[in-house]
Amino acid sequence: MVHLGPKKPPSRKGSLADVPRDLLEQISQLEKLFTVDTQKLKAIVAHFVSELEKGLSKEGGSIPMIPTWVMDLPTGTEKGAFLALDMGGTNLRVCEITLLGNRDFDIVQSKYHMPPDMKTGTSEQLWDYIADCLSAFLKAHHPNEESHEFHLGFTFSYPCSQTKINNGILQRWTKGFDIDGVEGKDVQPMLEAALQRKKVPIKVTALINDTTGTMVASNYTDPETQMGVIFGTGCNAAYFDYVKNIPKLEGLVDLDPETPIAINCEWGAFDNEHNILPRTAYDIQIDNDSPRPNQQAFEKIIAGLYLGEIQRLVILDLVNQGFIFEGQGVENLKEAYSLDASFLSQIEEDPFENLTEVEDLFQSKFGIQTTEPERKLIRRLAELIGTRAARLSACGVAAIAQKIGLKKCHVGADGSVFNKYPHFPERGAQALKEIFDWEGTLEENPIKVQPAEDGSGVGAALIAALTLKRIQNGGSVGMTADGERRYLKGLNL
Ligand code: BGC
Numbered sequence: 001m002v003h004l005g006p007k008k009p010p011s012r013k014g015s016l017a018d019v020p021r022d023l024l025e026q027i028s029q030l031e032k033l034f035t036v037d038t039q040k041l042k043a044i045v046a047h048f049v050s051e052l053e054k055g056l057s058k059e060g061g062s063i064p065m066i067p068t069w070v071m072d073l074p075t076g077t078e079k080g081a082f083l084a085l086d087m088g089g090t091n092l093r094v095c096e097i098t099l100l101g102n103r104d105f106d107i108v109q110s111k112y113h114m115p116p117d118m119k120t121g122t123s124e125q126l127w128d129y130i131a132d133c134l135s136a137f138l139k140a141h142h143p144n145e146e147s148h149e150f151h152l153g154f155t156f157s158y159p160c161s162q163t164k165i166n167n168g169i170l171q172r173w174t175k176g177f178d179i180d181g182v183e184g185k186d187v188q189p190m191l192e193a194a195l196q197r198k199k200v201p202i203k204v205t206a207l208i209n210d211t212t213g214t215m216v217a218s219n220y221t222d223p224e225t226q227m228g229v230i231f232g233t234g235c236n237a238a239y240f241d242y243v244k245n246i247p248k249l250e251g252l253v254d255l256d257p258e259t260p261i262a263i264n265c266e267w268g269a270f271d272n273e274h275n276i277l278p279r280t281a282y283d284i285q286i287d288n289d290s291p292r293p294n295q296q297a298f299e300k301i302i303a304g305l306y307l308g309e310i311q312r313l314v315i316l317d318l319v320n321q322g323f324i325f326e327g328q329g330v331e332n333l334k335e336a337y338s339l340d341a342s343f344l345s346q347i348e349e350d351p352f353e354n355l356t357e358v359e360d361l362f363q364s365k366f367g368i369q370t371t372e373p374e375r376k377l378i379r380r381l382a383e384l385i386g387t388r389a390a391r392l393s394a395c396g397v398a399a400i401a402q403k404i405g406l407k408k409c410h411v412g413a414d415g416s417v418f419n420k421y422p423h424f425p426e427r428g429a430q431a432l433k434e435i436f437d438w439e440g441t442l443e444e445n446p447i448k449v450q451p452a453e454d455g456s457g458v459g460a461a462l463i464a465a466l467t468l469k470r471i472q473n474g475g476s477v478g479m480t481a482d483g484e485r486r487y488l489k490g491l492n493l
Contacts, residue, residue, distance in 0.1 A: 016380065019373040026323055027380050030314065033280050034384035036391050038434040040278065044392070045435055047276045048399030052265065056246045062272040063265055067249060068212050068238070069165040069478050070262035070463055071470070074220045076103040078465045083202060085134060086155040086210070086456035089175050089233045089305075090114060092130060094137040097461035103221055105458055110137050123181040127194035135200045150202045151468065153460025156187055157210040157234070159266040163487055164478025165467050168207045174268060175234045175305055178291040184493055205464040209264040210414070211238035213459025216262075218412025218452045220462055225410045227400055228455060231393055231424065232415025234296075235303040237265050239400050252483030255476060267396050268299030277301060277392070282313040289336065298396070302389040304417040308339035310385050315378065324374045332366040341417060347382040348422045355379055389417070390427035394449075397428070398435045401447055412452030425449060 016024065036044075055065030079101040086093040095109035112133040118126060138150070158177070160168030167188045173179065182190070188204050195202050215228025215238045229237040243249060244257035255261075271277045272294055279287075279301065286309055287293050287300055300306050316333060318324045332338065343361065350357035355375035362368045362375075370378070397411055418424055428449055429442040438445055453459070470477055479487060 016376055019376050022323065023373050023377050026318060027377055030381055030384055034381075034388045036278055036388055041391060041395055041398075041431055041435050044276055044395045045398045045402065048267075048270060048395055049403050051270055052267075052399055052403050055265070056241070056248060056263075058248050058250070060248065062269045063267055064159050064161075064171060064269060065246075066159065066162060066209075066264040066266060067246060068162060068209065068262045068264050070206075070208070070212055070216065070466070071255075071259055071475075072466045073223075073240075074216060074462050074466065076220065077101050078462060078469075080465055082205075082461035082464045083134070083137075083150050083152045084155065084457045084460035084464075085130070085152055086157075086460070087130065088114075088157070088456075089119070089177075090116075092133050093456065094133055095457040095461070096137075096141060097458055099461060099465055105461070107454075107457060108141060109457065110140070112136075118179075119176060120178045123179055123190065124194075126179055126182075127190050128198075130191060131194035131198045131200055134195065134202055135198055138200060138202075146199070146201055148201060151205040151464050152202050153206045153208060153213075153462075153464035154188075154191065154204050155208050155210050155213055155456035155460045157230070157236070157456075159264075159269070160187065160207070160209075161491065162207070162478070163484040165206050165463075166204050166477075169491065169493070171266075172292060172295060174292070174296055174299065175303075176291065184491075206460065206467045208456075208460055208463050209236065209238060210456050210459075211236045212262045212264055212455075213457075213463065214412050214414050214452045214455030215239070215459070216462050216466075217455045217457075217459030218410070220458065221453050222410055222412070225412045225452075226406060227397065227409065227411040228452065228459075229393075229397060229411055229413045229418075229449065230415040230455075231303070231389075231413060231418040233303060233305045235268055235299050235393065235396075235415070235417075237267055237396055237400060238262055239265070239404065241404065249479075252479045252487055253476070254480050254483075265396075265400070268296040268303070270298035270396070272297045278388075280310075282310050282317070285313060286310065298392070302392050302417075304341040304415070304421075305337075307341040307385055307389060307417070307421075308343050309337050311344055311378075311381060312336075312339040314381055314385075318377075324377065325368055325370070328368055330366070330368060333368070338365075341421060344382045344386060345421050347379055348386060350379065386421055386424065387427050389421075390424045391431040393424075394428045394431035394435065397447065397449060398432055406447065408446040409448075411447065411449040412455070413449045414452040414455055418449075419451065 054061030055063035078099045084095045092112045098106040159171040211228045218225040227239045240260045243259045358375045
């Protein structure tokens, strides 16, 4: 169960008493800049709901709202062994999951470090590397089984259009990836070609997003789960909608309108038009300097990849204006993305009133000596950035709940920011409470965002199992042949 911690997110404002007036003035300006009040949260939710609808419409909008062809939830009785591959930002994880048929599972897994330059390398390097990792895993765990064909649930967490359950045409890279020759292409044949070249007997049975995996895996162990969300390097959500509510599928499918289908929202793209999110000059700079400007507007404000960078830009600005670190070299601070979200977490977690851990952090990482008032400003800034992220994240959850009329449910949440950033879950819960005017304590919130099951492992395996079952029963796992042809033609590939 979720541990929401203290009833109200802590405020450390009181400890600013000894901060000199000019820094206090800076703090108060930052507070104005980064605080999102209840009214604004409600306005964002209202706009978010209409953007979710737009994404499902024939005209489409900036939120992709991708039908994933996941049309079943597990019954808990699924059995069998499946491979799962998760291509995250820093690591590649390969797992073998054995579903035990009683809402339980066994898992064997290996992690392979992804060389950082692979994020901007070539497509061949990427697929060959992945095939090598899968091959190494099979050699270690299934030696001499070349004739056996393994079923793989491939978690590829980037916006991909899907015409069926096991393909994915990459719309655009996110999370700092920039590999040529993949955008606009189906990634499944690319991976399978590399597997064939290297004689690895694996078939991609399902290609899934981490959010869909999270929702399905969490529902497997907690059937009250109706949404899966990721707050990590990137951010996104999945939920179930009905075919009848997805006008853009009209004429492309042969499915009963009442069929539920999981939607990978790709909500990181919310407000790409910059209509409503409270973007600061720092957010705008991050966007302009990113490999994909004007994309992922929501994600760039709330996801882990960007939180440290926001803090770095504010600090540099304060240095340039002469408010902090006077007379010190700040060369090391000038390197883009040199602060990550874990740095912010550590700042917020410093248990000492005089913030000696923050002092050590700045000294060891940047060779910068800080005064106590400077550290207090830096800590308040971290709180503001982390709180804004958590409150805006809640807008996405609230918008989905409002769109489908969910009054009470569990939301399975995963990702480094949700799991490790201090107070993120309770700050988000507080925002949900304000948005819906709920009474009572945070623990009594009817919609609870809580730690998820392993979506890209167990979730991917479950979806592979459900897919095989559906195919065996003659069910559909994608568009009709004619629908697919027309859809692909529309994409102008
Ligand atoms: C991707 C999504 C993914 C999310 C969380 C975003 O950048 O576009 O597909 O679900 O990150 O990993």
